[in-house]
Every structure is written in C-alpha cells, then in structure tokens.
Amino acid sequence: MARKANGSADGTRHTTIREVxxxxxxxxxxxxxxxxxxxxxAPATRSKVMxxxxxxxxxxxxxxxxxxxxxxxxxxxxxxxxxxxxxxxxAQGVQTQAAEDSRLCQIGTTGGDAERELAMVQFMREQxxxxxxxxxxxxxxxxxxxxxxxxxxxxxxxxxxxxxxGRPPLGPDVPAVxxxxxxxxxxxxxxxxxxxNGHKRIxxxxxxxxxTTADARIEGYRDALAAHRVPHDPDLEVDGTFExxxxxxxxxxxxxxxxxxxxxxxxxxxxxxxGARQALIEHGLRVPEDVSxxxxxxxxxxxxxxxxxxxxxxxxxxxxxxxxxxxHARQGGPPPHTVLGxxxxxxxxxxxxxxx
Amino acid sequence: MARKANGSADGTRHTTIREVxxxxxxxxxxxxxxxxxxxxxAPATRSKVMxxxxxxxxxxxxxxxxxxxxxxxxxxxxxxxxxxxxxxxxAQGVQTQAAEDSRLCQIGTTGGDAERELAMVQFMREQxxxxxxxxxxxxxxxxxxxxxxxxxxxxxxxxxxxxxxGRPPLGPDVPAVxxxxxxxxxxxxxxxxxxxNGHKRIxxxxxxxxxTTADARIEGYRDALAAHRVPHDPDLEVDGTFExxxxxxxxxxxxxxxxxxxxxxxxxxxxxxxGARQALIEHGLRVPEDVSxxxxxxxxxxxxxxxxxxxxxxxxxxxxxxxxxxxHARQGGPPPHTVLGxxxxxxxxxxxxxxx
DNA sequence: AACTCGCTCGATAACGTTTACGGAAACAAT
DNA sequence: ATTGTTTCCGTAAACGTTATCGAGCGAGTT
Numbered sequence: 001m002a003r004k005a006n007g008s009a010d011g012t013r014h015t016t017i018r019e020v021x022x023x024x025x026x027x028x029x030x031x032x033x034x035x036x037x038x039x040x041x042a043p044a045t046r047s048k049v050m051x052x053x054x055x056x057x058x059x060x061x062x063x064x065x066x067x068x069x070x071x072x073x074x075x076x077x078x079x080x081x082x083x084x085x086x087x088x089x090x091a092q093g094v095q096t097q098a099a100e101d102s103r104l105c106q107i108g109t110t111g112g113d114a115e116r117e118l119a120m121v122q123f124m125r126e127q128x129x130x131x132x133x134x135x136x137x138x139x140x141x142x143x144x145x146x147x148x149x150x151x152x153x154x155x156x157x158x159x160x161x162x163x164x165x166g167r168p169p170l171g172p173d174v175p176a177v178x179x180x181x182x183x184x185x186x187x188x189x190x191x192x193x194x195x196x197n198g199h200k201r202i203x204x205x206x207x208x209x210x211x212t213t214a215d216a217r218i219e220g221y222r223d224a225l226a227a228h229r230v231p232h233d234p235d236l237e238v239d240g241t242f243e244x245x246x247x248x249x250x251x252x253x254x255x256x257x258x259x260x261x262x263x264x265x266x267x268x269x270x271x272x273x274x275g276a277r278q279a280l281i282e283h284g285l286r287v288p289e290d291v292s293x294x295x296x297x298x299x300x301x302x303x304x305x306x307x308x309x310x311x312x313x314x315x316x317x318x319x320x321x322x323x324x325x326x327x328h329a330r331q332g333g334p335p336p337h338t339v340l341g342x343x344x345x346x347x348x349x350x351x352x353x354x355x356x
Numbered sequence: 357m358a359r360k361a362n363g364s365a366d367g368t369r370h371t372t373i374r375e376v377x378x379x380x381x382x383x384x385x386x387x388x389x390x391x392x393x394x395x396x397x398a399p400a401t402r403s404k405v406m407x408x409x410x411x412x413x414x415x416x417x418x419x420x421x422x423x424x425x426x427x428x429x430x431x432x433x434x435x436x437x438x439x440x441x442x443x444x445x446x447a448q449g450v451q452t453q454a455a456e457d458s459r460l461c462q463i464g465t466t467g468g469d470a471e472r473e474l475a476m477v478q479f480m481r482e483q484x485x486x487x488x489x490x491x492x493x494x495x496x497x498x499x500x501x502x503x504x505x506x507x508x509x510x511x512x513x514x515x516x517x518x519x520x521x522g523r524p525p526l527g528p529d530v531p532a533v534x535x536x537x538x539x540x541x542x543x544x545x546x547x548x549x550x551x552x553n554g555h556k557r558i559x560x561x562x563x564x565x566x567x568t569t570a571d572a573r574i575e576g577y578r579d580a581l582a583a584h585r586v587p588h589d590p591d592l593e594v595d596g597t598f599e600x601x602x603x604x605x606x607x608x609x610x611x612x613x614x615x616x617x618x619x620x621x622x623x624x625x626x627x628x629x630x631g632a633r634q635a636l637i638e639h640g641l642r643v644p645e646d647v648s649x650x651x652x653x654x655x656x657x658x659x660x661x662x663x664x665x666x667x668x669x670x671x672x673x674x675x676x677x678x679x680x681x682x683x684h685a686r687q688g689g690p691p692p693h694t695v696l697g698x699x700x701x702x703x704x705x706x707x708x709x710x711x712x
Numbered sequence: 713a714a715c716t717c718g719c720t721c722g723a724t725a726a727c728g729t730t731t732a733c734g735g736a737a738a739c740a741a742t
Numbered sequence: 743a744t745t746g747t748t749t750c751c752g753t754a755a756a757c758g759t760t761a762t763c764g765a766g767c768g769a770g771t772t
Contacts, residue, residue, distance in 0.1 A: 014484065014514050016758060027722045032760060042720065057510050062482035063422040064758035067727050082438055082463075083448045085656075092439045095465050104479065107463045109451050123460065126418035128370065154413050158370050244656065274660050300441075300600065304630050304660045372728060383752045388730060398750065420728035423757045716771075725762085731755090738749075 015058045024052040035060065036070075066128070074104045075322060076124035080112040080136040084243070085299040086269065086314055090135050090165065093318025101326060103130065112241075114138040121151050131161040131177075131325035135318075137242075139210035140170075149174045161325040161335070166317060167212045169337065177328055178337040179320045183213055186310040186342035187220025188227075190294045191266055193308070193344055195228045198353035199264035199292060205250050205276055206268025207237045214242070217268055217296065242268055244301075247275025255283045263353050264292040270309055274301040288351040298345050306348040313340055371414045380408035391416065422484070430460045431678060432480035436468040436492040440599075441655040442625065442670055446491050446521065449674025457682060459486065468597075470494040477507050487517040487533075487681035491674075493598075495566035496526075505530045517681040517691070522673060523568045525693065533684055534693040535676045539569055542666040542698035543576025544583075546650045547622055549664070549700055551584045554709035555620035555648060561606050561632055562624025563593045570598070573624055573652065598624055600657075603631025611639045619709050620648040626665055630657040644707040654701050662704040669696055 021028045026045060033039040034049045041049075052058075075098045079087040091107060098105040108124060110117040117138055124132050132155060138144070149170050152162045156175040163177040170176060194202050204221050208214035218237065225232050238254065240246040247267060254260070267273035273295035277287055287293050287305075295302055295309035302309045317340060324336050377384045382401060389395040390405045397405075408414075431454045435443040447463060454461040464480060466473040473494055480488050488511060494500070505526055508518045512531040519533040526532060550558050560577050564570035574593065581588050594610065596602040603623060610616070623629035629651035633643055643649050643661075651658055651665035658665045673696060680692050 014758090018758080028759080029723080029761085030721055033721085036760080039721095040719080045721080057506065059478055059481050061423070061484070061758050063419040063484070064727090065482075065760075066419040067417070067423055067729085068758080068760045069727060070760065081448060082451065083441070083444045085439070085441075088439045088444050092437060092465075095438065095463075099465075105463065107451075107461065109448075109455075122415060125415050126421075128417070128419070150413065154415075244659075271656075274656075278659065300630075301656060301660055303600075303634065304657055370728090374728080384729080385731080385753080386751055389751085392730080395751095396749075401751080417728050420757090421730075423727090423759085424729040424731085425757060426730065714772090717769085719768090720766090722765080723763090726760090727758105729757085733753085733755105735752080736750090738747100740745105740747080742743105742745080 014061060015056045017058070017060070020049065020052045020056055020058050023056065024048045073102065074106060074127060074129045075131050075133065075325075076106045076108065076127070076129040077133040077318075078108045078110060078117060078120050078124070078136060080138075081109050082107065085271070085301070086297055087135060089299065089314035090318040090321075093315035093320075094133060094322055095318075096315070097319040097322035101322065103322075110136055110138070112136060112138060114140070114144045118144070118147055118151070121148070125151070125155065125160075128158060129160060130329060131163055131322070133163040133165050133318075133321050133325070134167070135165045135321075137167065137211050137213045140212065141210070145170055152176050159329070161328060163321045163325050165321045168216075175335055177321070177324050177335045179317060179324060179340065180338075181312050181317065181340050182342050183216035184220040184223065186296065186312065186344075187217040187266070188224045189220075189342075189344045190296065190310050191221045191224035192228070194264045194266060194292060194294060194350065195224060195230060197264075197292065197350055200230050200353075201233075201262040202236065202264045202266055203254070203262040204237045204266050204268070205240060205247060205272050206242055207239045208241065208268075214268055221266060236262060240268075240272070242271060244271040244275040247272030247277075248279050249275070251276035251279035255279065260285070260291070262291070264350070265294070267293065267295045270295040270297040270299050270302045270307060273307055273309070274305055277305055277307075288349045292350040292353075294350060302345075302347070308347045308349045309345055310342050311345045312342045316340060370417060371412045373414070373416070376405065376408045376412055376414050379412065380404045429458065430462060430483060430485045431487050431489065431681075432462045432464065432483070432485040433489040433674075434464045434466060434473060434476050434480070434492060436494075437465050438463065441627070441657070442653055443491060445655065445670035446674040446677075449671035449676075450489060450678055451674075452671070453675040453678035457678065459678075466492055466494070468492060468494060470496070470500045474500070474503055474507070477504070481507070481511065481516075484514060485516060486685060487519055487678070489519040489521050489674075489677050489681070490523070491521045491677075493523065493567050493569045496568065497566070501526055508532050515685070517684060519677045519681050521677040524572075531691055533677070533680045533691045535673060535680060535696065536694075537668050537673065537696050538698050539572035540576040540579070542652060542668065542700075543573040543622070544580045545576075545698075545700050546652065546666050547577045547580035548584070550620045550622060550648060550650055550706065551580060551586060553620075553648065553706055556586050556709075557589075557618040558592065558620045558622055559610070559618040560593045560622050560624070561596060561603060561628050562598055563595045564597065564624075570624060577622060592618060596624075596628070598627060600627040600631040603628030603633075604635050605631070607632035607635035611635065616641070616647070618647070620706070621650070623649065623651045626651040626653040626655050626658045626663060629663055629665070630661055633661055633663075644705050648706040648709075650706060658701075658703070664703045664705045665701055666698050667701045668698045672696060 021031045034041050077094045108120045152174045155162045169178045238250045240250045295307045298309045298311035373384050377387045390397050433450045464476040508530045511518045525534050594606045596606045651663045654665045654667035
C-alpha cells in the first residue's frame, strides 16, 4: 500500500461507502445506486442500506463524486468585496438562483485588484464550476484583456461559462455571457433631472478612468450636459473610488479648496453620496436647500438620507447571470448579451435652483 | 473502458497531467513533483514541463488533488444572508483571514431557517472543509441542538472544526470553537446611557425569543433597568426580526396604536433603528428632539442617521473565527471560547429627557 | 422441461492526482 | 575497473465514487 488508507496527516478518516456497504451486507455499487436513486432497488435492501447510512452518519465525498464525472453543480462568483451593498445584493441574487437550481455557490473576493481577479479565476477553474461569474469592476488594460480572454476560451473548452456581470464584453470573439446595466442611460436620466431643475454646475463624484462602470456613468453625465447644451467643465469631475469614505474625502477636499462652485452633485453611487452628504453637513451646507444631490443604486443608505437616485435591479442582475449561464449550457448558440434597465427614484434630495 | 475518458455529458474534456507529461516527454510523476515544487528536478526537465503547462494552459483538477489526500484548504461559512451588513462584514473578515492563510472560502446562506442551516452543514461536510463557520442566528430548539451536536461530532471525527460565531456554545460536551460578542454587556451600556439621560420609558425594538443574539441583548436591557431601579414594563418590548423594514413596521404599528408612551428607543440593531426612525419622521416626530434613540452594530446606516450605537468588531469576529479554528487544528486541546468586547459610540441621537 | 426474459445486485474499470518505491544513470572514491 | 553514493525520474498503488457488464435467479412462455 502506498500510504495509509483514507488518510490526512492527523490520522482522521471519513466514513466511506465501503464501510456502509459492509455494514449493510451489500456491495458498494448497490449503496451508490440507492443513494443516487438512479436505479430500482429491492425495498428490503434499500432499508438495510439506509439504516447503515444513518448509523454511520455517512455523507458522500464530494471530490470523489466529482472526479467520477457526474456532479457538475457548482457556480463560482467573484466580486470586489462582500461589504459593498451593491455586490452583496448581486451575490444574494446569484445565491438565490443557484439554490433554486440546486447548485453550490462559491464566492471569492478580489478587492478590486485585476491581478487577484485573474488568479481567482484560475483558482476557481480548478474546481470545474458550471459558470464563473465576474461581478467586479476592474481596470482593464490590454494585458488583462488578453489573459482573461485566454481564460474564457479555456473555460469554454471544458464546458464552463464565463459570465461578465455588470460589465461590457471583453471582445467580439470572446465566449462570455454578458449581462449588464444601462449605466449610461441611468446617468443620463439622473443628470437630466438635475438640469431640468435648473442646475448647471453639477459636480460629478467618482471618476475612475479605465473602470467600466465609472466610465459608463460619466459618459451619461457628459451626454446629458451636451444634450442640454450646458458647457462641460472637466474641473467638475472628481476622481475617487465607489466607497463611502471616498465620497467624504472628495467632498471635504473640494470644500477645503474654496467656496462651492456647484449647485448640485451627481454621485457615482449612493455610498459616495452618503459620504459627501456628511461632509456637506459638517461644512454647514444642507441637502437639498443649499446643494441638490442624486445618487446611483437605490440601496439602503439612499432611503435613510432621502436621496433621489437611479434604481438598478441588483438581485435580478445576479439571478439573470446564473439563469443565462445555465440556459446557454443547455441550449448552446452564441452567448447572450442582456442589458437590464434602470430608472430614476424620486425622493427629497433635489430642489430647483433659485434664480435671480 | 467503462466509459468515455475524462467525460462529462457534453463531450468536453479537461487537460490532464498525462497530456502535459506526454508533451513534455516525461512521466506524470515528474510533472506532479515539479508543479508542487516538492522535489528537486533537473533544470532542463523543469523548463520542458513548464513550457508544456503553458502551451496547454493546464490547471490541476482540484477534486482529484483533494481525493488524493493532500489539499485540505477550504473553509465554509454559513450565514443568514449576505445582504445584511452585519453578516457581510463578518463574512468579509472570514474571507480576508482565509485568504491570508491561503484557503478557499465557500459561502452558504440559510435565510435564518434552522432546517436549511442543518442541510447546509451536511452539504458543506461533503467537501471536507477545515472548518465550518456558523454565523447565523437561528431559533435553537432541542431537535436542532441534538442534530447540530451530532454534526459537530462527525465534523470533529474527520478533523474538521465547527465554529460557532456570534452565538453561545451548544453544550459542554460539543466540540466547537466559540467566538461571540458581549451582547448583554453592550445592551446594558446602551440602556444605561439612556437611563443616565433621564429616560425611564424605553422602547425595545426587536424581541425574538429563542434567538440567542436577541435574547442576550434584551437581557442586557432588562439588567440595566433593574440596576437603575426602573420598573420593567413588558409592553415596551416589541417583537420583530432584525431588518430595516421590520423596524419601520414595528414603529408604525406602535404609533398607530396611540400616542407614544415612551421617550426613548433602544433598537436591537442599527437596521431596525433606521427603519423606526423613518416611521417616526413620517409621523412628525424628530430624533433626538422628541425621541432619543440608540442602536447596536455601528454599521453604515448608523453614521448616516447620526445614531448613537454599540460598536462591535464585525470583521474581527470573522477573522478570529478562522484564526482560532486553524490554531486549534494545529495545537489541539479543548476548543477555545472567546468573547469579543463592545463599546458605546456616542453620536447625536440621544438628548436628556426634559423634566417638569 | 428447456428456454427466454426481467429484476437485482456484485465485480470492476475508470476519473486525475499524489507519493512510496525502486531503477538507472552520473559521478566520486577506492 | 569496480563499488558506493547521489541525483533524477518512471512505475504503480492508492484516494472514494459512479457506471458498465454480466451473473444469479425466480417467473413466464413454448
């Protein structure tokens, strides 16, 4: 024998199907068949086996089962972090749909780092999931695109799907299911709402060149300005990530630099809006009396600060990602590309600008 | 041959170590050794192998590896839901620590249902994780205790650890690492703070008999009342779960029933506080001018609504859970039981009661 | 009575790794 | 030149499960 049976270093061992078989006085094949329910067994044998399973508290070894080729029931999801409400809700959607389709769900986090994301995809690939769902928002340079594209092909070769969730396709020939939001349309609506209320100096918080979501939103912002023939002032676009403390930091810095040269704020997401709002309040400015504000997401902080914002169906995004991947696995064809709609939710954070 | 090689139903196949070996002109053992770095190989062979790996874009099959007995690098975490900020932060802590110890992390959700939690533990058990971390807050009846206790023993038998995170031990003889908060102490401090400000009629939002966290907090609430010799009125304890909309519902119902008979609110957590606050505002009552309020958690909503609350180190809870499990796996001995401290964070939601 | 089914169930070959064991070179020492 | 010592690498046996094949055995058909 090459090494101790069923062994790990600490000398512990799992109950195996063989022990169940011995105890029940049948063969391993019979136990396997009965447990998988794939075959008609005699009622007497069946109850003998079930009793042995109970007594030994047996659970099948998932790895052996997977190796043997049958089970293919896992879905991997990779997000920036689970403490971001947006990712949490998308992950929740993935979980829910995966559970409904009785799949196990594996979550990995990247912290928004492209390198770690690539490594995580490789890591997930080892487990042969049915789908790898990428939810993060990373800076995609050419190197990244090339490697991720290679991984997408490798995934496709083993019958697994790469799903790009909330981000645009990698390229025309990269096999990936894509499901994203109408970020540009939402940002266009949000900015237009402020413009219709007479605001012309609108601060954009959360510019982040290279990050697709941020890029798409700022594009909507610029488009709306152009459509309303309001001059675009690059100085009104402030760089920052999509977190609460970043919103606070950006607004603090802006206010420290001099008197506010804007009447409204469009924040890249609700988190930023919440942080910026806190900075405004600490500076003695009120929302919406002194400064109007619109956010993006419509997640929990929005209701608490009475924020007008753009709603996106976060959980639905996750559910759709799973559903499309599974459907595509069954039906084949070219990978689908779906865009989910967004819409403005009116609350009390916007007032018409006082003229004269 | 029993069935098609390397097969799944759709006829796709993975690159195996054998193909790498053939391409490199060496044996599979050599490839395995080189990839695991467990053995000195000749530089020439090494580069041949690495090139073949590159060209074939080979990644090892995790299941085969696990079956073979070496890898033991996965940690399972089971939570109620990932969209609850508290669980999200704990999960984040688990993820971070697991990543630092280079473990894969698997998340499962239960929706707070005891039955689903038990099923999820069984499901995770199939994968032989190093530890199963239970973070949820479920109603523990005798049936539940008995089954979970059995699972704990089964887990221990295969060298895996059950970790109870944020909840009390199952029993003295159940092998489980326990790491929890000082919920009672925190609630005592929160209630005392309100009492010191002259409040005597304090509404408690979020009673939930049988749920350990809720029970521990309400115990602190009652203890504080007793310590300050303030009569305890059971009618001031309102039943409800720990979600935002529940806080809203509870407060709405209370206000609909008649004029407020309280001057302060102690909410089971910040989410409840945020919901209750919204209901108060819709009813024309201001916080803290008309009603003082204290929460529990110190998570994002707290800062936005300027809520005085009890801080607990959420991420640290998750990190500690992983760390203790891994340490115990190395060192053995009786499973540790740790209690993490909490403290009051003063913001602007509490005012002294106006007397006379 | 011989034969053919149909129904259960047992023996066994895979699945893709890792690792103990042993063999074959290469090199140093006598 | 022979032996002893390394160094490197190939053979093959596990790990625990599932699926194929075929054996045994009653019952039904000629």
